[in-house]
Amino acid sequence: MTADPSPEDQYAIVAVASSAGGVQGLIALLGALGPDLPVPVLVVQHLDPRHRTVIAEVLSRRTDLMVKLAEDGERALPGTVYIAPPDRHLLVGSDGVLALSRTELVHFVRPSADLLFESVAAAYGPRAIACVLTGTGRDGAMGLDAVKSRGGTVLAQDPLTAEFKGMPQAAVDTGAVDYVLPLEEIPAVIRGLVEARGQ
Template identity: 60%
Template sequence: MAASAGGIQGLGTLLGGLSGELSAFVLVVQHLRRSRETRIVPVLSRRTDLRIKLAQDGDDPNLGTVYIAPPDRHLCVGPAKRLALTEEEPVNFARPAADPMFESAAKAYGSRTIACVLTGSDGDGSQGIAAVKKRGGTVIVQDPDTAEFRGMPRSAINTGLVDLVLPLEDIAPAITRLVGRC
């Protein structure tokens, strides 16, 4: 999942619609300011039964857990499908950025990857969803009319690679159905 401006509210709504028994793990890139300590974990933990944590380099992802990219680190799936945090250059002026996360997840999980682009004011995620589609994964985008900021959803839709464009409240049920098929 990727979000930028307006993302905390959108992520709270989406994650709140997923069961704590979700038979998948979730990676999240939310553009965060690196200049101060983030409060995203406690904020999102109040909205969902899923376990929320800041990702750590080398984490072995567990089902039912949401891994949030920490400020100023890209979150990727690395060797042996462990999580990797990198300090590579910003992508679309952001670190963390969605594109490296989507690309690495697609490489590791292929057709079992579900990329989800939510509210935001830039084009982050649009390149990464191409990698997801190339490997048979599914791309879901928040309907721009329900997004606080429409830039990221519109940019993703403009690629022509999106499988589902849904209002925010309909994304969690769609993910639940898709995970059940994996």
């Protein structure tokens, strides 16, 4: 009989970043994670702030996980996907409480994957998983470095398979990525990590 893993040994959060082509990428990722994921998922997808977003509704129809726009001050719960609202940075504290911010743009974007990943690294250290999917630009690369330096695990979509390779290529170029995978292989790796750690 194995002892229950201690909380320090288990992954506690997954953070995902995507931009151009990201909605389809998120549908593929979230749709394959299954209904009973034991950790919350925080998502930065670059969205046009001039329009009301329906991304939570779109993704909800394609995954068994609960999907919602993140709200300031709410606690992130397992099996739930929290999406940064348009024009708001999404951060998380060590208590799992989410914060939204309108501080300045980072690399010309808000929400910023870098800020999300840096907050996840600071709050969760080795208990964090960060993942970069398709997108243009470099958002997320600096933040991945922070996650890796705190002992977390880093994944990136293989740029050769990404609809837009800028963000995943910038991630890979950091040298901090543990797994470079085609999109369809990422969900199984994430599930394997969150379910196997500490056993």
